[in-house]
Amino acid sequence: MDVLIIDDEKNIRQLLKEILELNHFKVDTAKNGRDGIELFNKNSYKLIFIDKRMPGISGEEVFTEIRKTNKIIPVYIISAFQSSTEIEILNKGNITGVLMKPFTIQEVMKIVRKHLG
Template sequence: RLKEILELNNVKVDNAKNGREGIDLFKEHTYKLVFIDKRMPGISGEEVFSEIRKTNKMIPVYIISAFQSTTELEILKEANITGVLMKPFTIEEVMKIVRKHLG
């Protein structure tokens, strides 16, 4: 759904099938904004986020999740997460993030 929203709004999107593929894509390409699903096959969204931060500490990264405990949110904030996009999300929420970071 996120990919469709972005593509319908003329945002170029790369989509990974799992965490390992996401890390590989990140290492091969330059991105201006990253969305990571908390739950994905293989390695978790948090592990993908950690790998991204090892490479790039400044890129905006949003974790997508249906539920976050207060403890999980605090850990992500301390790890320099840009934000959390809660499911179910709206087109307006997604595009607000995109406009903020991509102009």
């Protein structure tokens, strides 16, 4: 599997999945943090997108769980807004980057090509 998308917003999950599958990448999606962690633990991914704010387990908590077992996989946080404090906290946790909403197809594909060729 190439990419894991964890986002509670169905439209975001579907949009990212369609963009990536049209470009011949294999994609798994999860509608919440718990499902995302389960998929991550069962499968191998090359790139992960995580929504920052989700009910239940937040994107930051999912990121922390992923980093406990994999320190190098590229992880991008999807967010509508970021304070400089939040970005500093994420950077200390070795976050790869932030995909700001609203995002373009070009922005998504730039990230994907950077990590998956």
